[in-house]
Amino acid sequence: MNHKGPIIIIEDDFDDQQMLKEIFAELQVDNELLLLPDGASALRYLEQPSVKPFLVISDINLPRMSGFEVRAKIDQHPEIRIRCVPYVFLSTASSKDTICDAYALSVQGFFTKPNNFKDLKETIRCILHYWQVGKAPNNS
Numbered sequence: 001m002n003h004k005g006p007i008i009i010i011e012d013d014f015d016d017q018q019m020l021k022e023i024f025a026e027l028q029v030d031n032e033l034l035l036l037p038d039g040a041s042a043l044r045y046l047e048q049p050s051v052k053p054f055l056v057i058s059d060i061n062l063p064r065m066s067g068f069e070v071r072a073k074i075d076q077h078p079e080i081r082i083r084c085v086p087y088v089f090l091s092t093a094s095s096k097d098t099i100c101d102a103y104a105l106s107v108q109g110f111f112t113k114p115n116n117f118k119d120l121k122e123t124i125r126c127i128l129h130y131w132q133v134g135k136a137p138n139n140s
Contacts, residue, residue, distance in 0.1 A: 001003065003054055003087045003132060004012070004030075004031065004049075004054065005031065005032075005054040005055065005056050006031055006032040006033070006034045006049075006051075006053050006055065006136065007032070007033050007034065007050045007054055007056075007057065008034050008042060008045070008053050008055070008056045008057070008127070009034070009035050009036070009057045009058075009071065010036050010037075010038070010039060010042045010056065010059060010062060011035060011036075011037070011057075011058075011059050011062075012037045012038055012059065012061075012062050012063055012068060013059075014028055016059075016113070017035050017037075019034075019114045019117060019120065020035070020061045020120075020124070021033065021035070022117075023117070023120060023121045023124050024078075024124070026067070026121065027121070027124065027128065031054050034053075037062075037063070038062050038063045038064040038065060039058075039062045039063075039064060039065030039066055039069055039070040039140070040064040040065045041064075041065060042056070042058070042065075042070055043065065043066065043073055043074070044064075044135065046074065046077075046078075046080050046085075047077070047080065047110070048085065048138075052083060052085075053083075053085050054086075054087065054131070055083075055086050055088070055127075055131050056085055056086065056088070056126065057088055057089075058071070058088070058089055058090070058092050059089070059090065059113075060068060060089055060098065060102070061091070061092040061093055061095045064116040065138050066140055067089055067091070068101060068105060069106040070104055071087055071102075071106075071107060072105055074087065075105065075106060079098075082122050084136045086108040086109070086131050086134075087107050087108055087134070088107060088108055088109035088110065088111065088127060089107055089109070089110045089111065090101050090111045090127075091110075091111075091112070092113045094112040096098070098132075099126060109127065109130075111123050111127065
């Protein structure tokens, strides 16, 4: 895990993208923030050998390729998988079945997307803090 690497957010909703940009600015996050509108563009980005992200935060319901499909393809792609990039879901889709399906893909976290700025900011703050202090095979 590259603590200084970019944070990739896979989110197709423009309003959510803008809110997340504002939250990251308020939290004074130094990492580059890369907002990608669909799973296919995220996978293309992650396939680049020079890309060493800090974290991927993904919605589930995305155009062209769902968050589940992106996660499954990462797991099948040895060059991406070996980078040990934390992949967490942040989604309004949070039924028990959806959460179980997410963890079956070996995600590192699942968070229900709050519907207000204050709670979303706190959720993002918690996600970032956990991964900033946590250890992974490639940063220990």
